[in-house]
Amino acid sequence: MLTPSHRFRDIERTAVYLQPEKCVPPVAQDSMDKVWFIKDGCGIACAVVTWFLVFYAEFVVIFVILLPSKDLIYSIVNGIIFNILAFLALGSHLRAMITDPGAVPKGNATKEFIESLQLKPGQVVYKCPKCCSIKPDRAHHCSVCKRCIRKMDHHCPWVNNCVGENNQKFFVLFTMYISLISLHALIMVALHFLYCFEEDWTKCSSFSPPTTVILLILLCFEGLLFLIFTAVMFGTQVHSICTDETGIEKLKNENPTWEKTSSWEGLKQAFGGNFSLTWFSPFSSSLYQQVPLDEKCAVTQDSNEYVVGRIVGHVEIIEIGQTN
């Protein structure tokens, strides 16, 4: 639905180079291109650092804290909990990174496609001039992914991907498991420090006392930093799901043009159906019910129509009019 604020929020310019006929249809992709992976150097580096930090925590927890401990039950129970959390965190990270966040087909703003939408005179569609696609409501263009993403929340370099409609569940799980693993590591570091103070420092670890202290302090910093960062992110994400407002929409502070869902409905949509254990699994899909663009826009065809394109802000508005 086009509102006055949409029409006039930016200065209009002439749409000379953005006519629908200038858009070329997307080329057929081979199977390798179907794997969603953003080739961004900074994002790849951040993702590698994330994995490295989890493995560093694994190393310290296993070789400095748990293996030298004399309490076998304590070591086994904490080892199992920590490894399960680490596995789920990395699984969520991987799924968040290689899941298409809800990219709109590139270059679909062709004359044929717009005609196939069978729009009524007076109806409008939004076209992204950067990726030449018809933008569904609530989609935003990401300059890193170079695509328009449905319900884009933000582009996260730590998962080297956009957080959008299709992968928000994995991102929420990633922040949740990283904050849990950080909290667990912090508790174990604190207990181990106490244990080393009570015992002899040479006996509480298989490393030398200075190395043990440095490794534990580094893990402590890492745990604190990630606990704060991911717990805040987790809270923000759950809040945005419950209020049905993405990070970008909140930032722009625009009046909602969509019908807001209830908190519970929002959670069910993001996590894939009714509440069950699969909500917490990064290996089950989010099963989001997508409404194809054609269904949203399909109406009866009118023969005497013309198409006008004009740029408003960062989008081109293609308006359907009647010839007489």
Ligand SMILES: [Zn+2]
């Ligand atoms: Zn775009």
Ligand SMILES: [Zn+2]
């Ligand atoms: Zn992106």
